[in-house]
Amino acid sequence: MEKMIILLAIGYAIGFYVRDRRAKEVVAKQAAVRQQEDERRRQYRQEHDLSDPQNQLRFIDECSLKAVPSVNREAVRVLYAIDEWIKVCQPDWRFAFEVAMGSFIKTPYAPDDQRQKRAFNSYSGKRVDFLLIDRFGNPVLVVEYNGSGHDLSGDADARMAVKRLALQKAGIPLLEIPERMGKPDIFAALSEKTVMFEAEKRTG
Template sequence: MIWDEGWLPASWTADLADHLNAIALIVATCLLAAAFGARMFRGRRRGRRPGWTALPGATLQDIHDLRDPLRQMDAIAQSAFECVPLLNREEARLLPILEAAVREVGDGHRLMAQTSLGELIRPSPNLGTTETRRRAFASINSKRLDFAVINRYGYLVLAIEYHGSGHYHKQSFIRDAVKREALRKAGVPTLEVPERFKPADLRADLLGILGKAELARSGT
């Protein structure tokens, strides 16, 4: 039977077309879901993890994309884990000196270790495009500060970088420059500690920087 729309009112024709389009979309979705379910079922019968069978056109990169939590869990299931120290031996020697100096500053300041820079600063929404801000954040998010001092409100007020043995090579220099520039733009001072430091000098430097920061915030 050939459908002739000529005898229908124009408004009915438009409504009918919308309904037919909606029905076609639902049918197509159901067919796709059925095909995907069949592939998952075949994967189960072969002893594979449900949902791991690649859809047509999937690349090897898609199959092994570890953004999928199921694939992450599978990778973890095939490995063993062990605890490792948060700080190396040289950084651990520096930790109590910094802790004591931060306690002396008081006013709710806290010392953090090995903190993600992306958790402490971010690109300002008032400058640049969404894409430039995304790229800027991606450039710092995977980097860490050796030590970070935060105030009572949880804001970063001082970044501390320790330049211990084995620190000086090309990649470390570039990473440090990236962090230093991002921190400068955020208005956060950086205290760089050399391998051979004197505890008294380090304490004086830390107290001096945080004291100046407090004066700047109070406006005195």
């Protein structure tokens, strides 16, 4: 009887050892698989990291690029009207087009203020059609052309509302030019907006 009990105990111990070893092998295999998957994901993220200049070079090199007009045909007419108006009325001014708002509107420097970061990120990547600057580089007027391509995306009105608010809070006048406005009317609108801006500056 004692031998039987001893044999049963030995058999149970061997069975437990085998099951435990198999379980450990399964766990080890699962861990190895997870490690391989983690390594593949890490390598994928590294190879597709857009912040890495080497990846940027590779991505560009892998594709064909071509030059396209930076301003659509409708907006070109407005561009030349602004250029002509500046030469006649404000010869010391200059202008640029498709300018990111983060380049000329800043929030107060407060590294720990998340509100400032959220505000900046809300408008910084949005672009204005035309930015007019004075001889010192200060922004004096933003011109938005609401042509046929203005509402191509469903959120155009919402994005425009963000631009308006950011410009308003920064104290930069905004002139919105509707589709098909003629050059004389563009000249008049630019002059009127400029006079209003100068008057507001004088009155403080």
